[in-house]
Amino acid sequence: AQSVTQPDIHITVSEGASLELRCNYSYGATPYLFWYVQSPGQGLQLLLKYFSGDTLVQGIKGFEAEFKRSQSSFNLRKPSVHWSDAAEYFCAVDQTGANNLFFGTGTRLTVIP
Amino acid sequence: DTAVSQTPKYLVTQMGNDKSIKCEQNLGHDTMYWYKQDSKKFLKIMFSYNNKELIINETVPNRFSPKSPDKAHLNLHINSLELGDSAVYFCASSQDHAGYNEQFFGPGTRLTVL
Numbered sequence: 001a002q003s004v005t006q007p008d009i010h011i012t013v014s015e016g017a018s019l020e021l022r023c024n025y026s027y028g029a030t031p032y033l034f035w036y037v038q039s040p041g042q043g044l045q046l047l048l049k050y051f052s053g054d055t056l057v058q059g060i061k062g063f064e065a066e067f068k069r070s071q072s073s074f075n076l077r078k079p080s081v082h083w084s085d086a087a088e089y090f091c092a093v094d095q096t097g098a099n100n101l102f103f104g105t106g107t108r109l110t111v112i113p
Numbered sequence: 114d115t116a117v118s119q120t121p122k123y124l125v126t127q128m129g130n131d132k133s134i135k136c137e138q139n140l141g142h143d144t145m146y147w148y149k150q151d152s153k154k155f156l157k158i159m160f161s162y163n164n165k166e167l168i169i170n171e172t173v174p175n176r177f178s179p180k181s182p183d184k185a186h187l188n189l190h191i192n193s194l195e196l197g198d199s200a201v202y203f204c205a206s207s208q209d210h211a212g213y214n215e216q217f218f219g220p221g222t223r224l225t226v227l
Contacts, residue, residue: 032212043117043203043218044156051213088154097212099144100169103156 004093006104013081014112021076021107023091032094033074034101035065039087047089050074061085086111116140117219119204125225126194134189134222136204144168145187146205146216147179156203162187163210191224199226 005024013019025031032051036044048059055067065076074091091104117138126132138145146169147159161169165181176192191198201221207214 036218041220043205043220044216045218046215049213049215090156094212098168099161099207099210099212099214099216101158101216106154106156108154 004091004102004104006091006107008107009105010108010110012110012112015083016080019076019078019081019085019109021089021091021109023074023076023104024072025074025091025093026072027093027095029095030067030069032097033065033067034092034094035059035063035074035076036090036092037087038090038106044090047076081111083111083113085109117204117206117217119219119222121222122220123223123225125227127227128194128196130194131190131192132194132224133191134202134204134224136187136189136219138185138206138217140206140217142206142208142217143184144207144210144214145181145184146207147187147189148203148205150201150203150221152200161210168210194226196226199224
Protein backbone atom coordinates (compact mmCIF):
# COMPACT_ATOMS: atom_id res chain seq x y z
CA ALA A 1 0.00 0.00 0.00
CA GLN A 2 1.17 3.46 -0.76
CA SER A 3 2.15 5.68 2.14
CA VAL A 4 3.67 9.08 2.72
CA THR A 5 5.06 9.85 6.14
CA GLN A 6 5.71 13.26 7.56
CA PRO A 7 7.05 12.37 11.00
CA ASP A 8 6.92 15.87 12.44
CA ILE A 9 3.41 17.06 13.20
CA HIS A 10 4.53 20.47 14.44
CA ILE A 11 7.85 22.30 14.21
CA THR A 12 8.75 25.63 15.78
CA VAL A 13 11.73 27.61 14.54
CA SER A 14 13.07 31.07 15.16
CA GLU A 15 12.96 33.59 12.37
CA GLY A 16 16.24 33.47 10.47
CA ALA A 17 16.97 29.88 11.47
CA SER A 18 17.29 27.06 8.98
CA LEU A 19 14.47 24.60 8.39
CA GLU A 20 14.18 21.00 7.32
CA LEU A 21 10.85 19.20 6.98
CA ARG A 22 10.98 15.46 6.52
CA CYS A 23 9.05 13.31 4.09
CA ASN A 24 9.39 9.59 3.46
CA TYR A 25 7.41 7.48 1.03
CA SER A 26 7.00 3.80 0.40
CA TYR A 27 6.63 2.72 -3.21
CA GLY A 28 8.32 0.26 -5.51
CA ALA A 29 9.50 2.79 -8.06
CA THR A 30 10.27 6.47 -7.86
CA PRO A 31 7.02 8.36 -7.86
CA TYR A 32 6.49 11.98 -8.75
CA LEU A 33 7.14 14.00 -5.57
CA PHE A 34 5.71 17.33 -4.50
CA TRP A 35 5.72 19.80 -1.65
CA TYR A 36 2.69 22.03 -1.16
CA VAL A 37 2.13 24.81 1.36
CA GLN A 38 -1.20 25.80 2.89
CA SER A 39 -1.47 29.15 4.62
CA PRO A 40 -4.24 29.52 7.22
CA GLY A 41 -7.66 29.58 5.58
CA GLN A 42 -6.20 29.17 2.11
CA GLY A 43 -5.88 26.54 -0.55
CA LEU A 44 -2.65 24.74 -1.31
CA GLN A 45 0.18 26.18 -3.36
CA LEU A 46 2.93 24.18 -5.03
CA LEU A 47 6.42 24.88 -3.68
CA LEU A 48 8.37 22.44 -5.84
CA LYS A 49 8.26 19.06 -7.51
CA TYR A 50 10.56 16.27 -8.62
CA PHE A 51 10.05 13.63 -11.28
CA SER A 52 13.48 13.04 -12.80
CA GLY A 53 16.94 14.52 -13.25
CA ASP A 54 18.86 16.53 -10.69
CA THR A 55 17.92 15.28 -7.23
CA LEU A 56 18.17 18.75 -5.70
CA VAL A 57 15.25 20.85 -6.83
CA GLN A 58 14.67 24.52 -6.29
CA GLY A 59 11.25 25.94 -5.61
CA ILE A 60 9.50 29.18 -4.92
CA LYS A 61 9.98 31.34 -1.81
CA GLY A 62 13.58 30.14 -1.35
CA PHE A 63 12.70 26.50 -0.68
CA GLU A 64 14.59 23.50 -1.98
CA ALA A 65 14.18 19.76 -1.61
CA GLU A 66 16.47 16.81 -2.09
CA PHE A 67 15.36 13.43 -3.38
CA LYS A 68 17.32 10.54 -1.87
CA ARG A 69 16.37 7.25 -3.48
CA SER A 70 18.33 5.15 -0.96
CA GLN A 71 16.35 6.66 1.91
CA SER A 72 13.02 7.04 0.07
CA SER A 73 13.02 10.62 1.26
CA PHE A 74 12.21 14.02 -0.17
CA ASN A 75 13.01 16.52 2.55
CA LEU A 76 12.21 20.20 2.24
CA ARG A 77 14.74 22.81 3.31
CA LYS A 78 15.10 26.53 3.64
CA PRO A 79 18.30 28.22 4.87
CA SER A 80 16.61 31.15 6.61
CA VAL A 81 12.98 31.12 7.65
CA HIS A 82 10.78 34.22 7.49
CA TRP A 83 7.74 34.85 9.67
CA SER A 84 5.56 34.59 6.56
CA ASP A 85 6.61 30.95 6.15
CA ALA A 86 4.36 29.94 9.05
CA ALA A 87 1.90 27.52 7.46
CA GLU A 88 1.05 23.85 6.99
CA TYR A 89 3.36 21.94 4.67
CA PHE A 90 2.30 18.84 2.78
CA CYS A 91 4.42 16.29 1.00
CA ALA A 92 2.61 14.45 -1.78
CA VAL A 93 3.39 11.64 -4.19
CA ASP A 94 1.90 10.45 -7.44
CA GLN A 95 2.73 6.84 -8.16
CA THR A 96 0.41 6.42 -11.11
CA GLY A 97 1.65 9.23 -13.32
CA ALA A 98 -1.98 10.33 -13.70
CA ASN A 99 -1.73 13.22 -11.23
CA ASN A 100 -3.42 11.14 -8.55
CA LEU A 101 -1.81 12.81 -5.52
CA PHE A 102 -1.50 11.03 -2.21
CA PHE A 103 -0.75 13.46 0.60
CA GLY A 104 1.11 13.11 3.85
CA THR A 105 -0.51 14.25 7.07
CA GLY A 106 1.25 17.60 7.01
CA THR A 107 3.70 19.48 9.22
CA ARG A 108 2.62 22.69 10.87
CA LEU A 109 5.40 25.28 10.98
CA THR A 110 5.40 27.99 13.63
CA VAL A 111 7.93 30.82 13.33
CA ILE A 112 8.84 32.76 16.45
CA PRO A 113 10.53 36.18 16.45
CA ASP B 114 -8.52 37.31 -11.44
CA THR B 115 -9.12 34.24 -9.31
CA ALA B 116 -7.73 31.16 -11.02
CA VAL B 117 -9.79 28.52 -9.21
CA SER B 118 -12.88 29.71 -7.40
CA GLN B 119 -15.35 27.88 -5.22
CA THR B 120 -18.78 28.82 -3.92
CA PRO B 121 -19.85 28.98 -1.23
CA LYS B 122 -16.91 29.55 1.09
CA TYR B 123 -18.90 28.36 4.10
CA LEU B 124 -21.85 25.99 4.17
CA VAL B 125 -23.76 25.07 7.31
CA THR B 126 -26.61 22.62 6.97
CA GLN B 127 -28.62 19.95 8.75
CA MET B 128 -28.13 16.21 8.49
CA GLY B 129 -30.15 14.67 5.69
CA ASN B 130 -30.09 17.74 3.45
CA ASP B 131 -28.76 17.85 -0.09
CA LYS B 132 -26.21 20.51 -1.01
CA SER B 133 -23.92 21.49 -3.87
CA ILE B 134 -20.54 23.16 -4.06
CA LYS B 135 -19.51 24.87 -7.27
CA CYS B 136 -16.04 25.15 -8.74
CA GLU B 137 -14.83 27.14 -11.70
CA GLN B 138 -11.36 27.59 -13.18
CA ASN B 139 -10.33 30.23 -15.69
CA LEU B 140 -6.91 28.75 -16.45
CA GLY B 141 -7.99 26.85 -19.54
CA HIS B 142 -7.07 23.57 -17.86
CA ASP B 143 -8.42 20.21 -18.98
CA THR B 144 -8.40 18.43 -15.61
CA MET B 145 -10.24 19.25 -12.40
CA TYR B 146 -10.29 17.58 -8.99
CA TRP B 147 -12.17 17.43 -5.72
CA TYR B 148 -10.38 16.83 -2.42
CA LYS B 149 -11.66 16.43 1.12
CA GLN B 150 -9.61 17.74 4.08
CA ASP B 151 -10.74 16.43 7.44
CA SER B 152 -10.43 18.02 10.86
CA LYS B 153 -6.91 16.62 11.24
CA LYS B 154 -5.87 18.33 8.00
CA PHE B 155 -5.58 15.01 6.14
CA LEU B 156 -6.17 15.71 2.46
CA LYS B 157 -7.59 13.00 0.22
CA ILE B 158 -8.54 13.02 -3.42
CA MET B 159 -12.15 12.20 -4.21
CA PHE B 160 -12.57 12.64 -7.96
CA SER B 161 -10.86 13.97 -11.03
CA TYR B 162 -12.30 14.82 -14.41
CA ASN B 163 -10.44 15.33 -17.66
CA ASN B 164 -12.36 17.15 -20.37
CA LYS B 165 -15.62 16.31 -18.62
CA GLU B 166 -14.75 12.62 -18.32
CA LEU B 167 -14.26 10.90 -14.97
CA ILE B 168 -10.63 9.84 -14.51
CA ILE B 169 -10.24 9.17 -10.79
CA ASN B 170 -13.01 7.97 -8.55
CA GLU B 171 -11.68 7.07 -5.13
CA THR B 172 -13.68 5.17 -2.55
CA VAL B 173 -16.34 7.77 -1.99
CA PRO B 174 -19.97 7.10 -0.96
CA ASN B 175 -22.53 7.22 -3.75
CA ARG B 176 -24.08 10.21 -2.01
CA PHE B 177 -21.30 12.27 -3.58
CA SER B 178 -21.81 12.99 -7.25
CA PRO B 179 -19.53 15.23 -9.28
CA LYS B 180 -20.89 16.95 -12.36
CA SER B 181 -18.85 18.65 -15.05
CA PRO B 182 -21.04 20.69 -17.43
CA ASP B 183 -17.93 21.88 -19.26
CA LYS B 184 -14.21 21.60 -18.70
CA ALA B 185 -14.10 24.88 -16.75
CA HIS B 186 -16.56 23.70 -14.12
CA LEU B 187 -16.69 20.77 -11.73
CA ASN B 188 -19.49 20.84 -9.20
CA LEU B 189 -19.92 18.52 -6.25
CA HIS B 190 -23.38 17.47 -5.19
CA ILE B 191 -23.88 15.71 -1.87
CA ASN B 192 -27.11 13.89 -0.98
CA SER B 193 -28.36 13.00 2.48
CA LEU B 194 -25.59 14.80 4.32
CA GLU B 195 -24.08 13.07 7.37
CA LEU B 196 -22.12 14.41 10.32
CA GLY B 197 -18.96 12.78 8.94
CA ASP B 198 -19.20 14.87 5.78
CA SER B 199 -18.13 17.92 7.77
CA ALA B 200 -14.79 18.95 6.29
CA VAL B 201 -13.14 21.45 4.01
CA TYR B 202 -13.59 20.58 0.35
CA PHE B 203 -11.01 21.80 -2.13
CA CYS B 204 -11.33 22.02 -5.86
CA ALA B 205 -8.19 22.00 -7.99
CA SER B 206 -7.23 22.02 -11.65
CA SER B 207 -4.22 21.13 -13.78
CA GLN B 208 -3.33 21.53 -17.42
CA ASP B 209 -4.01 17.84 -17.98
CA HIS B 210 -3.76 14.67 -15.94
CA ALA B 211 -0.08 13.99 -16.62
CA GLY B 212 1.74 13.37 -13.36
CA TYR B 213 4.20 16.24 -13.57
CA ASN B 214 1.59 18.98 -13.91
CA GLU B 215 1.03 21.36 -11.04
CA GLN B 216 -2.38 21.38 -9.46
CA PHE B 217 -3.87 24.78 -8.67
CA PHE B 218 -6.16 24.78 -5.66
CA GLY B 219 -9.21 26.84 -4.85
CA PRO B 220 -9.66 28.49 -1.45
CA GLY B 221 -11.83 25.70 -0.08
CA THR B 222 -15.41 25.33 1.11
CA ARG B 223 -15.92 24.60 4.78
CA LEU B 224 -18.93 22.34 5.16
CA THR B 225 -20.46 21.92 8.60
CA VAL B 226 -23.22 19.36 9.06
CA LEU B 227 -25.27 19.76 12.24
